[in-house]
Every structure is written in C-alpha cells, then in structure tokens.
Amino acid sequence: MRRYGFYIDTANCTGCKTCQVACQDKNDLDPGLLWRKIIDVEGGEWVDDNGIFSTYPFAYHVSMACNHCSEPLCVDSCPTQAMHITDIGTVDIDQDKCIGCGYCTWACPYDAPRLNHRSGRMSKCNLCYDRITSNQNPVCVDACPMRALDFGYIDELKEKYGSNRSIFPLYSPALTEPNIVIRPHKDSLKASEKNAIIANREEL
Amino acid sequence: MENYNISLALFTWLTQASIGVVIMRAVYMRISTDNDKRKITGQKMLFTSLVMLVAGLLFSFAHLNYPLHAYNAINNLGSSWMSREILAEVILLTLLLLWYLVNRFKIKKLSHVILEIPVIVTGLFLVYFMIRTYMLPTLYELNHPSFPLSFISTVLLGGTSLIYFFIKKTDPFPAVKFKILFTILLYITVFNYLIFRIYNNSLKLFDLYSIFCLATIISSVPSLIASVKNKNRISDVLFLSLALITDFLYRVYSLTYTNPAL
Numbered sequence: 001m002r003r004y005g006f007y008i009d010t011a012n013c014t015g016c017k018t019c020q021v022a023c024q025d026k027n028d029l030d031p032g033l034l035w036r037k038i039i040d041v042e043g044g045e046w047v048d049d050n051g052i053f054s055t056y057p058f059a060y061h062v063s064m065a066c067n068h069c070s071e072p073l074c075v076d077s078c079p080t081q082a083m084h085i086t087d088i089g090t091v092d093i094d095q096d097k098c099i100g101c102g103y104c105t106w107a108c109p110y111d112a113p114r115l116n117h118r119s120g121r122m123s124k125c126n127l128c129y130d131r132i133t134s135n136q137n138p139v140c141v142d143a144c145p146m147r148a149l150d151f152g153y154i155d156e157l158k159e160k161y162g163s164n165r166s167i168f169p170l171y172s173p174a175l176t177e178p179n180i181v182i183r184p185h186k187d188s189l190k191a192s193e194k195n196a197i198i199a200n201r202e203e204l
Numbered sequence: 205m206e207n208y209n210i211s212l213a214l215f216t217w218l219t220q221a222s223i224g225v226v227i228m229r230a231v232y233m234r235i236s237t238d239n240d241k242r243k244i245t246g247q248k249m250l251f252t253s254l255v256m257l258v259a260g261l262l263f264s265f266a267h268l269n270y271p272l273h274a275y276n277a278i279n280n281l282g283s284s285w286m287s288r289e290i291l292a293e294v295i296l297l298t299l300l301l302l303w304y305l306v307n308r309f310k311i312k313k314l315s316h317v318i319l320e321i322p323v324i325v326t327g328l329f330l331v332y333f334m335i336r337t338y339m340l341p342t343l344y345e346l347n348h349p350s351f352p353l354s355f356i357s358t359v360l361l362g363g364t365s366l367i368y369f370f371i372k373k374t375d376p377f378p379a380v381k382f383k384i385l386f387t388i389l390l391y392i393t394v395f396n397y398l399i400f401r402i403y404n405n406s407l408k409l410f411d412l413y414s415i416f417c418l419a420t421i422i423s424s425v426p427s428l429i430a431s432v433k434n435k436n437r438i439s440d441v442l443f444l445s446l447a448l449i450t451d452f453l454y455r456v457y458s459l460t461y462t463n464p465a466l
Contacts, residue, residue: 079286080276097276100269109342120269
C-alpha cells in the first residue's frame, strides 16, 4: 500500500503556529488539545577563542503531528485495537473501541495521540481524511504561510525532497518508520541534548 | 504528569502485593508446624489477597477515561502487552475467587494444591506482563533493569509484610524469619530506588521520596532489635508501614516521573 506523508521544512518554518491553529479550527479542538504542534528548539554555546568568549545561540522550529508511521508502536500497543491502519494507509482511532487509557501516548515517540477530555477518548491527526479523499491537502499544509509543509505520497516526497527523517529532538526514525521527510535547519545539525532544549515543553 | 497515574500506581502496587501474599502464603504453609492456626490464618491471607486484587482492579478502571468500553481491552492479545496483562488479571481473579470459595466452604474434593499452583503461575505471568507493559522503547526513563526489579520487590515486600502481620502473634517463630526477609528486601528496594534516580539524573537527598527512604532505614533498627529481644513493639508497625509507604511512593515516583517524549 502506498503511504501518505508530510514534508517538513524546518529551515523555512518561522514557528508562527498557523498550521497548529488551522488544525484546531478545522477539527474543532478544545484549547490545549494539539493534533499538530510546533516544537521550539533553542540552544547555543560559549566558544573560547584565545581567551575571548563568544556566544553562538540558535533557534528553530519543528512542526509535528502524527507521522502515520509504517510500523506504528501505538497500533501494536493499543489494547482495544481502536488504533488501526485505515484503508488509505493512515493511522486512526476507532472511537467506538477506545477506552481512553492513554497507553498509545506512552508508546508514540511523537506524543501524537492526545486525550480529548470532552469525549474521554484518545484523539489525533487523521491526516484530514475527508480532505485527502477529495483530492485536497490537509488543512495544516494549505494554511502554512511559509510553504514549510508539503503533503503527498511518501515515495514522491522522498524523490522531491530527499530522505532525511531525523532532527533533534525527535527519536530515531528506525523506531517506528515515520512517513516524513525533514529538511533540517542548518543549526539543527549541531543541536544535541547537551546544548539545546525544547523551549516550549509546557505548551506541548 | 496526569493525576490518573496515581490510580495506575495503586492498581499495579495492590495487584503485585496481592500476588506476593499468595506466594508467601504458600511458603508459610510449608514451613509452619501448627496445623490448626495455619488453616485459619491461611484463609485470612487468601481473603486479604482477594480484596487487594479486587481493589487494584477497581483502581485500574479509575484510570480509564471511557470505562464503558473496557470490555474491548483484551482485543489485541496478539501484540499488546496491556491486553495480555488484563487477561491475566481476569484469570487470576477468577482462580483466586474459586480458591477462596473452595477453602471457605471446605470442598475437599478439590485439593488446594490444584488451585494454588495455577494461581501462583498466573500471578507470575501477570507480573511479567505488567513489566513488559511499561518497558516501552519510548519510555526511556523506565527502560532500566531497576524498574522491573521494583515490580518484583513489591511482590516480595507486600507478601512478606502482610504474612508477618498475620502470624506475628499466633506463630512467632516463622514470623521472625519473614521479618528478617522483609528487612533485607527493603534494603534492596531502597538501593534499587537510588539506582533508578541516579539513572534518571534526578537524585535529590531531601525530597519526599528520599526522606521516606531514610526514615524507613532508620526505623528498621529498633524494629529489628525488638524482634531479636522477642518483644512486640510499636516499632514494628512503624517500620513496616513506613516501608510499604516508601515502596508505594517509589511506584508513584517512577510512574509520574515518566513523561511522553515531547
């Protein structure tokens, strides 16, 4: 089955959160319930240049939603089989089975499934199923003013943008085989746990 | 993290302690020589184990946000450790209830051993499934041998402490053995707790968890002295209560410390 995926251009992303808001608006999500979120990464270091210390601060943003992985840990872990792979290859939640235990959130390296307090069940990005089945882009992609997001079949995205899927602070893609392509921000190459942090962790 | 993790901690702790009671009961029934008292105490132990298991199960419901669909929780036995855990929990509860009723109504056709072994085996499987449920590659805070060891130590600590409380007046000789075993296990648990916190770079000497650990170790000294002198003192109750609270706090700490990756 051909899988859909996202292209995320972290070099172009300004962290404006339009994608996040468009997703919340389209899916009528309560405040705080984020299916797409912007991770703000900030870091830097002091460099000793012959006794003169210089600072090298950096910041970049990673727009992250469910990556509709090819080997989704959430699907394997879900005790009810509510988390499943749909007929078009996306990962979705069957609300008639979900018990709201939150185990999928623990299993997901991207923290994509979120508890919907209104329904008492888990919820997550469904890749705008209604839009893509009528040949439209997911709403987050169309909303991005910087064109930092793109959507399509993952094999086509890889052909167009390359095959990088790694960036700090994401887990190794080997864990779940996420269907994403990432254009890394130049500073992300030197970011690590030692010199960078997620600056908006409480917001996520 | 979310408040519902407290009910998750209660569920795991009570279930494991309940399994511990059954295992330690089997040990006690084999080392005790007093037949009459042994039978009565054994029945009480079974009842306690059953009550703890039911209470644990109720707490497991409390952490679900939509319990009306709870019957779906065993749908994914093929790949979900949580499904397997829940199935084992239900089987254990059924077997334990059956065992209790056989004992209660003195149905002699059914030998106790026939039920004792399946209950213990199911209990051990349940503990294994619980460990696997939390050992997810994405929960790197728990991905360390000290975490599964904490589950096993709860089984043994819960079992030895409750058996000790049951028999300390009626059967003092084996009671002392259980007390010494409990004390050794407690020291191992506290050491394990330190390793867990060092692994997670979160060791603090003066927070609630560490203060309880320290208080428990200090209280173990007068309690052990009282046991050696064959006296029944309040220090016993204090030490065992503190030890169980410490073990439970360790569970709360490890489950609430765990945060999703992002």
